[in-house]
Amino acid sequence: xxxxxxxxxxxxxxxxxxxxxxxxxxxxxxxxxxxxxxxxxxxxxxxxxxxxxxxxxxxxxxxxxxxxxxxxxxxxxxxxxxxxxxxxxxxxxxxxxxxxxxxxxx
Numbered sequence: 152x153x154x155x156x157x158x159x160x161x162x163x164x165x166x167x168x169x170x171x172x173x174x175x176x177x178x179x180x181x182x183x184x185x186x187x188x189x190x191x192x193x194x195x196x197x198x199x200x201x202x203x204x205x206x207x208x209x210x211x212x213x214x215x216x217x218x219x220x221x222x223x224x225x226x227x228x229x230x231x232x233x234x235x236x237x238x239x240x241x242x243x244x245x246x247x248x249x250x251x252x253x254x255x256x257x
């Protein structure tokens with residue numbers, strides 16, 4: 152589940168970063184996933200239901216992955232999920248993650 156959520160987030164970022172062939176890509180709901188945030192279920196549901204880009208192949212493939220993750224979280228893992236937060240704003244404006252270690256020079 153964690154791997155799928157990371158894959159979805161990465162695919163969405165690539166889709167947004169590429170020069171979109173379809174202008175509708177700019178208007179898709181944001182898709183930063185934190186599976187420990189209760190608001191992620193509504194975010195997944197909103198993305199799948201979004202009317203933008205219904206006939207764009209990359210978006211359709213992404214929607215399929217999102218639908219799969221939503222089904223896993225809502226049906227198969229419902230009782231096993233532990234949500235550590237319900238801060239919906241954190242999903243709209245995620246804190247950037249740095250991949251490099253700080254430089255410790257004396």
